[in-house]
Amino acid sequence: MGISDDPLHICAAARLAQADLIEVDRQLSAKHNLDGQWVLLVKLALVSVANLDDLEKAVRPIYVRHPGVSVEYKKFAKHFGFAKYVRNILVGHTNEHLIAKSIEWKPELRSLLLESRPDAAFLTNLFILETAINTYVDQAEKHLIFDSETDLVYPPDWHRFLTFLEQVVRGGLGFLGALIEAVQAEIPPSPHGDELKKLYEAAGQTTFRRITKTGK
Numbered sequence: 001m002g003i004s005d006d007p008l009h010i011c012a013a014a015r016l017a018q019a020d021l022i023e024v025d026r027q028l029s030a031k032h033n034l035d036g037q038w039v040l041l042v043k044l045a046l047v048s049v050a051n052l053d054d055l056e057k058a059v060r061p062i063y064v065r066h067p068g069v070s071v072e073y074k075k076f077a078k079h080f081g082f083a084k085y086v087r088n089i090l091v092g093h094t095n096e097h098l099i100a101k102s103i104e105w106k107p108e109l110r111s112l113l114l115e116s117r118p119d120a121a122f123l124t125n126l127f128i129l130e131t132a133i134n135t136y137v138d139q140a141e142k143h144l145i146f147d148s149e150t151d152l153v154y155p156p157d158w159h160r161f162l163t164f165l166e167q168v169v170r171g172g173l174g175f176l177g178a179l180i181e182a183v184q185a186e187i188p189p190s191p192h193g194d195e196l197k198k199l200y201e202a203a204g205q206t207t208f209r210r211i212t213k214t215g216k
Helices: 007-029 036-058 060-064 067-074 077-091 096-105 118-134 155-184 193-203
Strands: none
Touching: 007 036, 007 155, 036 060, 036 077, 036 118, 036 155, 060 067, 060 155, 067 077, 067 155, 077 096, 077 118, 077 155, 096 118
């Protein structure tokens, strides 16, 4: 039985994603300055939202029974797709083509990459993140999220991106809330008495091994 058809597993995965986004939302609401901590928070937000997008694809079979959950997802599907794109080329692993484009977009990276100062590391992170944002375009080079290129050092662009990030995180929370509410009704009652005792006895016999994608 996969995560897509086990309500308890779905609820567990959704709760994990929800906890991450609640904390991200709390920190975003604190209105950080544009610094290394902010860049780290952005990366965490993008990973958390992208993970949510992965979860959504796994649980789609429940839409037959709970179409309202799909409605919540579709409200921000475009935004979730952007988060997944940036996670895949920057946060999950660094894409060599992104690095090349970043150096083209920001020639000062040629000097910054030779520096070990904290401010040089911050600007390197910022410029590569900025490049990732700006490459989210269609075949006609039209930006799919914003109306123009993003320059994160330019205050209006930074605030525009920050507002977008808050919206996508809260949209994710809306989807997860709907998903959790839907599957909770399908989860069997919590065990108690002899049934619970048997579960604890079985827990005492648990063995551990590395977990693979197939679970084997």
